[in-house]
Amino acid sequence: MSIQIKNINIVDPSTNTNKIGDIFIEDGKIVEKLSKPADEIIDGKDKTAFPGLIDVHSHVREPGQEEKETIKTGTRSAAKGGITTVFCMPNTKPVTDNAPSVEYILMKAQKEGKVNVFPIGCITKGSQGKELAEIGILKKAGIVAVSDDGQPVANSQIMRRALEYTKMFNLAVISHCEDKELARNGVMNAGKNSMIFGLRGIPNQSEEIMVSRDIMLCELTGGKLHIAHVSTAGSVELVRQAKKKGLNVTCETCPHYFTLTDDYVQNYDTNFKMNPPLRTQKDVDAIKEGLKDGTIDCIATDHAPHTLEEKNREFDTAPFGIIGFETLLSLTLNELVDKNILTLSEAIAKMTVNPAKIFSLDTRGSLKAGSAADVTIADLNHEYEFKKEDILSKSKNSPFIGRKFKGCAVMTIVGGKIVWTLKDGIIN
Amino acid sequence: MELLNYKQIDNEIEKLANEILKRNSDIESLAIVGIQTKGVNVAKRLSEKIKKIKDLSKEIPFGILDITLYRDDLHEAGADIPTIKDTDIPFDVNNKNIILVDDVLYTGRTIRSALDVLKDFGRPKSIQLAVLVDRGYRELPIQPDYVGLVHHTKNRICVNMGNEISDSDKVYVENENGSL
Amino acid sequence: MSFNRKDLLGLEHLDKTEIQTIIDSARPFKNMFTRSIKKAPALVGKTVVNLFYEPSTRTRTSFEVASKRLSADVVNIATATSSVVKGESLVDTAKTLEAMKADIIIIRHTLAGTPELLAKNLNASIINAGDGFHEHPTQGLLDLYTMYEKKKKIEGLKVLLVGDILHSRVAKSNIWALTKFGAKVRVAGPPTLIPGKISELGVEVFYNLDEAIKDVDVINILRIQMERQQENLFPSIHEYVELYQLTKERLAKAKPDVLIMHPGPMNRGIEITSEVADCSSAVINEQVTNGIAVRMAVLYLLAAARKGENYVHSN
Numbered sequence: 076m077s078i079q080i081k082n083i084n085i086v087d088p089s090t091n092t093n094k095i096g097d098i099f100i101e102d103g104k105i106v107e108k109l110s111k112p113a114d115e116i117i118d119g120k121d122k123t124a125f126p127g128l129i130d131v132h133s134h135v136r137e138p139g140q141e142e143k144e145t146i147k148t149g150t151r152s153a154a155k156g157g158i159t160t161v162f163c164m165p166n167t168k169p170v171t172d173n174a175p176s177v178e179y180i181l182m183k184a185q186k187e188g189k190v191n192v193f194p195i196g197c198i199t200k201g202s203q204g205k206e207l208a209e210i211g212i213l214k215k216a217g218i219v220a221v222s223d224d225g226q227p228v229a230n231s232q233i234m235r236r237a238l239e240y241t242k243m244f245n246l247a248v249i250s251h252c253e254d255k256e257l258a259r260n261g262v263m264n265a266g267k268n269s270m271i272f273g274l275r276g277i278p279n280q281s282e283e284i285m286v287s288r289d290i291m292l293c294e295l296t297g298g299k300l301h302i303a304h305v306s307t308a309g310s311v312e313l314v315r316q317a318k319k320k321g322l323n324v325t326c327e328t329c330p331h332y333f334t335l336t337d338d339y340v341q342n343y344d345t346n347f348k349m350n351p352p353l354r355t356q357k358d359v360d361a362i363k364e365g366l367k368d369g370t371i372d373c374i375a376t377d378h379a380p381h382t383l384e385e386k387n388r389e390f391d392t393a394p395f396g397i398i399g400f401e402t403l404l405s406l407t408l409n410e411l412v413d414k415n416i417l418t419l420s421e422a423i424a425k426m427t428v429n430p431a432k433i434f435s436l437d438t439r440g441s442l443k444a445g446s447a448a449d450v451t452i453a454d455l456n457h458e459y460e461f462k463k464e465d466i467l468s469k470s471k472n473s474p475f476i477g478r479k480f481k482g483c484a485v486m487t488i489v490g491g492k493i494v495w496t497l498k499d500g501i502i503n
Numbered sequence: 504m505e506l507l508n509y510k511q512i513d514n515e516i517e518k519l520a521n522e523i524l525k526r527n528s529d530i531e532s533l534a535i536v537g538i539q540t541k542g543v544n545v546a547k548r549l550s551e552k553i554k555k556i557k558d559l560s561k562e563i564p565f566g567i568l569d570i571t572l573y574r575d576d577l578h579e580a581g582a583d584i585p586t587i588k589d590t591d592i593p594f595d596v597n598n599k600n601i602i603l604v605d606d607v608l609y610t611g612r613t614i615r616s617a618l619d620v621l622k623d624f625g626r627p628k629s630i631q632l633a634v635l636v637d638r639g640y641r642e643l644p645i646q647p648d649y650v651g652l653v654h655h656t657k658n659r660i661c662v663n664m665g666n667e668i669s670d671s672d673k674v675y676v677e678n679e680n681g682s683l
Numbered sequence: 684m685s686f687n688r689k690d691l692l693g694l695e696h697l698d699k700t701e702i703q704t705i706i707d708s709a710r711p712f713k714n715m716f717t718r719s720i721k722k723a724p725a726l727v728g729k730t731v732v733n734l735f736y737e738p739s740t741r742t743r744t745s746f747e748v749a750s751k752r753l754s755a756d757v758v759n760i761a762t763a764t765s766s767v768v769k770g771e772s773l774v775d776t777a778k779t780l781e782a783m784k785a786d787i788i789i790i791r792h793t794l795a796g797t798p799e800l801l802a803k804n805l806n807a808s809i810i811n812a813g814d815g816f817h818e819h820p821t822q823g824l825l826d827l828y829t830m831y832e833k834k835k836k837i838e839g840l841k842v843l844l845v846g847d848i849l850h851s852r853v854a855k856s857n858i859w860a861l862t863k864f865g866a867k868v869r870v871a872g873p874p875t876l877i878p879g880k881i882s883e884l885g886v887e888v889f890y891n892l893d894e895a896i897k898d899v900d901v902i903n904i905l906r907i908q909m910e911r912q913q914e915n916l917f918p919s920i921h922e923y924v925e926l927y928q929l930t931k932e933r934l935a936k937a938k939p940d941v942l943i944m945h946p947g948p949m950n951r952g953i954e955i956t957s958e959v960a961d962c963s964s965a966v967i968n969e970q971v972t973n974g975i976a977v978r979m980a981v982l983y984l985l986a987a988a989r990k991g992e993n994y995v996h997s998n
Contacts, residue, residue: 267880271695273795273817273852342803343796387774387804389794391815569711572723572753572983585987587711587980623720 076491077101077109083119083452087126088424089431089441098124100448103491107444115493117486119452123419126427126442127159127190127449127489130403131327131434132224132249132303132375134396135161135192138179139168144380144469146180147187149400152378152468154495156400157484158426159449160191160439161378164224165202172197172208177216189494189501190487191439191449193219198237198248204228207236214244219434222249224303227285229255234289238298247301247325247433252285252310253277253351262391264337264352272343274390277352279307286310290317293324301433302326304377306351308361315370325433327373330399330406333362333416335474345386345393346474349379363416366425372433374425376403380470398468402461404453405480413481419455448491455482457497467501506636506654509672512664515651516545519633520552522649527600530557532628534564534599538617539588543567545635546604547666564599566592570616596625602649606662608634611645636660636674686984690802690809693818694859702860705980706828712983713976715752726755726986732785733759734777735812736792741947742812742822745971746789749978753986758785777801787985790814808985816850821981822946823856825974827864829966830901832973833942838865843895843937845927846905846954847876849916853946854905858884871895872927875916892927896936903944904929907954920953929955934964942966 080098087093099106099113135149144152153161163180165171171180177194184192196213200206202223210221221241228234228250237248258281263269265276286302290313293300305311305328317324331349336356340347347353365371379396386393407426411417417425431440438447458481463471485497493502507515527533533553537546550563569588603617614632621630631648639655654660656676664672685700694702715721731750733743743759750757760780771779773792780788787808790798795815802809813819827837834840842861848854848870861868862885870877871889882888889895896902907923917923934941943955943965951957960967 267883270878270880271855271884273815273855275816343799384772387772387800389773389792389800390796391794572725574725587708587983589711590714619724623718623722625719 077111077113078115078117078488078491078493079109079113080117080119080124080450080452084123085442086123086420086423087442088420089126089428090443091420092442093420098442098450100450100488100491103448105442105444105446105448117452121454121456122485123453123455124442125423125451125453126440126446127451127487128157128404128426129160129430129436129440130158130376130378130400130426131162131373131430132329133161133163133378133400134166134380135163136167136380137183138176142382145187146183146192148467148469149378149380150184150187150189150192151495151501152398152400152466154189154487154489154501155467155484156402157404157451157453157487158190158400159451159487159489160193160436161400162193162195162219162434164222165195165197166225170197170202171195171218172200172202172213174209174212174216177213177218181217190489193217195220195222195224195249197221198223198228199233202226204230204233207233207240210241210246211244214246218246219436220247220249220301222251222303224249224251227251227253227255231288231292235292235296238292238296238300242296242298245299245435247299249301249303250285250289251303252282252289254281254284257281257284262348262352263340264354266337266355268337268340272340277350279309279354279358282307282351283309283313286313290314290322290324293317293322294320297323300324304329304332304351304375305362305365305371306332306354306358308358311361311365311370315365315368318370325372326370327375328362328366328371329375329377330403330410331397331474333359333366334406334410339474343390344474345388345390346397346472348390348393348395349377349397350395363411366411367416372425372429374403374407374422376400378468380468381472382470386472396472398466398470398473400468401466402473402475404451405461405483406475408455408482409480448488450488451484452486452488453482454485454497457481457483457485459483505673505675506652506660507674509668509670512635512672512674513668515635516548516552519635519649519651520549520556523549523602523631523633524553524556526631526648529600530559532598532600533602534566534594534596535602535604536566536568536592536621538603538605538613539567539569539590541607541662542605544664544666545606545662548664548668549602549604549633564594566594568592568617568620570613570620573616573619575612575616590620592624596621596627599627600629600631601627602631602633604633606634607636607638607660608632608647608650609638609640611641611643614645615643635662687988688985689988690798691820691981691985692798692802692809692811694820694823694856695818699863702824702827702863705824705977705984706831708980708984709828709973709976712979713973716972716976722752722754724754725983726750726753729755729786729986730784731755731757731787731789731982732780733757734780734788734790735759735761736790736797737762737813739791739813741971742791745974746810746812746978749975749982752975753979753982755787755982773797773800774804777805781805781807786989787982808989810981810985813852815852816855817852818856818859819852820856821974821978822853823860824981825970825977826853826857826903826944826946827860828973828977829944829970830942833966834900837861840866840901841869841899842866842901842903843869843871843899844903844905845871845892845895845929846907847911848872848881848905849876849878850908850911851905857903858886862886869895869899873917876911893933893936896933899937899941901942901944902929902937903946904955906946906948906950924953927954929959931956931958931962934959940964944970947971
């Protein structure tokens with residue numbers, strides 16, 4: 076099976092490419108040229124190709140919470156968003172703190188997935204924050220990083236050990252930074268809005284105290300620290316200073332943290348409830364600045380599907396989180412590229428080459444010959460409205476329903492296979 | 504179309520006052536209650552007239568009554584929510600002969616509601632109805648005891664008058680389109 | 684008449700004329716209470732449900748009396764007897780009540796936003812009887828009514844709220860109503876019980892009660908919840924009493940004709956001394972009477988506004 080994508084605008088930050096050209100795919104790999112005429116020729120006129128997008132932070136919910144999302148539905152949703160690789164967080168049921176769980180996810184992905192699924196293993200057994208998980212065995216089973224996402228590792232000694240121990244596997248420790256005591260019972264950003272709504276607030280400092288601690292532990296251990304979902308101006312500044320010092324720290328943010336503020340939490344709409352919470356304009360501006368100056372390395376979704384029943388509840392009792400696969404690219408294009416915060420190449424780097432480097436995905440995040448043939452083809456001028464009925468994720472908890480976008484994926488190629496097109500949907 | 508000018512209004516009120524006095528010799532038990540809002544003015548004038556005819560030194564017990572909460576059409580009312588107005592009956596209604604006063608009698612529904620309001624204040628000896636104009640077209644079995652002018656019409660009748668006599672007082676029928 | 688709403692969820696989004704309409708409508712209802720029969724048939728055939736997820740005697744009874752004086756049929760549902768214990772969701776419980784043709788649902792809940800959640804999911808009119816730390820609109824209205832009755836106008840009045848502002852829905856509804864009418868609102872309490880951003884609502888913050896009380900026209904004392912001490916929001920009741928109890932000595936610094944209000948139930952000897960609670964400046968019992976009149980006005984206005992029943996189902 077071979078594909079030739081003709082006359083397409085190629086944007087590949089891994090090689091600083093930004094030109095019209097052809098992409099050749101043979102046997103699941105990107106090649107310099109084809110050994111025989113292409114089986115399929117794709118006209119790339121007016122389209123743009125990137126290395127397939129990598130989302131380093133998602134919750135695909137399988138096993139255990141298949142009513143919210145499955146590997147089957149989650150990867151279809153990702154494919155529609157132009158994402159070719161998803162990292163899935165280990166807070167499944169049971170949690171991914173053992174090799175069979177990793178193998179189960181990989182097997183399911185193999186059988187039913189449409190995009191690459193890379194599991195993340197737990198830092199601690201049961202994500203309880205008490206004893207280190209068998210990280211070496213998890214690594215052998217196929218994890219790409221460790222995290223207790225959803226739960227911070229409250230004990231500094233354990234976090235220290237995790238950063239130390241993972242050094243021998245060159246695995247990043249992804250830290251969900253939250254001081255649970257300071258954030259106690261909080262459900263939205265602490266500020267004027269939380270006061271008006273009568274909801275308990277989560278102060279910025281609940282995130283920043285832990286970012287600060289983890290950076291210090293990173294300095295102590297020389298481990299590889301990746302800060303998940305950065306949402307505050309203070310966190311951005313802490314990471315900026317750490318990077319200046321030359322520490323091995325990277326971080327990600329999510330589209331909602333550079334798009335929305337807590338002013339959007341109107342009428343107790345639980346589709347605006349996520350953790351960390353939506354912050355203020357000052358934080359949004361700082362996140363954009365951090366993306367611009369390279370402090371923030373990755374844009375990830377924190378795709379967190381929840382059923383309608385769970386979200387149609389009291390704001391306090393509804394779960395945190397929103398889906399994100401299908402809006403990642405459009406939000407990045409409209410909020411960052413169109414507003415001249417990032418160039419297209421810089422924006423794409425944060426979803427391709429940067430995550431590939433941080434998490435040592437040697438054959439991904441690039442369109443160099445020899446790379447896995449994961450390609451996202453986008454139409455930067457396609458205008459559309461994000462509609463509930465078009466969502467492929469099993470859950471529909473998005474604050475962006477009804478939003479109008481310009482630019483989105485039109486074709487997703489994973490391992491040399493076309494898995495989704497805007498015209499025909501999922502290709503079986 | 505004008506039905507009564509200020510002079511004629513005063514004459515009608517005098518006529519009503521005399522008829523009321525003819526039937527109510529026990530002036531001590533007499534009380535007057537006007538229905539909000541236009542009935543209150545008629546009631547005031549009537550009260551003054553009776554006082555003058557009988558040359559009374561003290562006031563006749565006087566009350567005002569709002570029927571909004573007793574309307575049977577609250578949930579079919581027009582675009583506006585009916586404003587609740589004051590009800591003030593500052594005397595004991597028990598064993599009183601109450602003259603209930605309204606400006607215009609039409610379907611009888613207002614009077615029905617007013618009777619319900621009075622009932623909630625106690626048990627008068629009698630309730631008698633006095634109206635300045637009877638427009639006809641009753642929907643309930645209610646008839647006035649004392650009536651000024653009788654003019655049957657489906658058009659609205661307007662009573663323009665205050666507490667005091669003025670030469671701008673008048674009673675007229677509105678045209679279909681609501682103009683004079 | 685300017686009131687055409689399906690629900691009463693809070694005072695934040697009501698405009699001044701809407702609040703004025705409620706206040707004006709409450710007066711005739713209050714006059715009704717002196718009659719031998721304190722009842723009018725305005726809500727005959729309407730079903731009013733008191734759905735209370737938090738213990739409350741005062742507010743529930745007040746709504747019940749208000750509904751009955753308007754001749755509505757009243758059903759009381761309290762947590763212990765409802766299917767909440769069976770794990771039914773709030774929305775499902777409320778939908779069941781609506782299926783039984785409840786016209787108005789009055790909800791009290793420990794969590795903010797629950798009245799809004801019902802309003803979004805149901806056709807019935809929803810009245811917020813206090814939701815978490817959010818709002819308690821009928822309390823705000825009855826406080827405003829009481830001040831209006833006693834002081835004739837609200838504009839320019841100096842009103843002081845004392846105590847746990849952070850957790851007080853009463854404070855919030857008071858602030859919204861009073862600031863819309865041009866009162867000068869002060870709050871006094873320890874910094875741990877005053878939200879940092881409260882001054883953005885146009886109120887003046889005091890930590891010292893003796894300073895705050897100077898020249899005020901109205902003092903509204905809030906109930907202090909004993910459990911706040913366990914959350915380390917203040918060191919002890921003893922110290923709270925020392926710093927924030929309304930005593931006769933402190934009261935001397937207010938205007939001579941100051942009004943003393945309390946939403947109840949009172950902790951005598953804690954936030955207020957018995958001497959002050961029972962003095963001639965206190966209108967605490969009148970607040971209770973006014974509460975019924977204001978709630979009757981709210982019930983009447985919502986019921987009257989319902990006639991078309993053309994509300995959009997926002998589910």
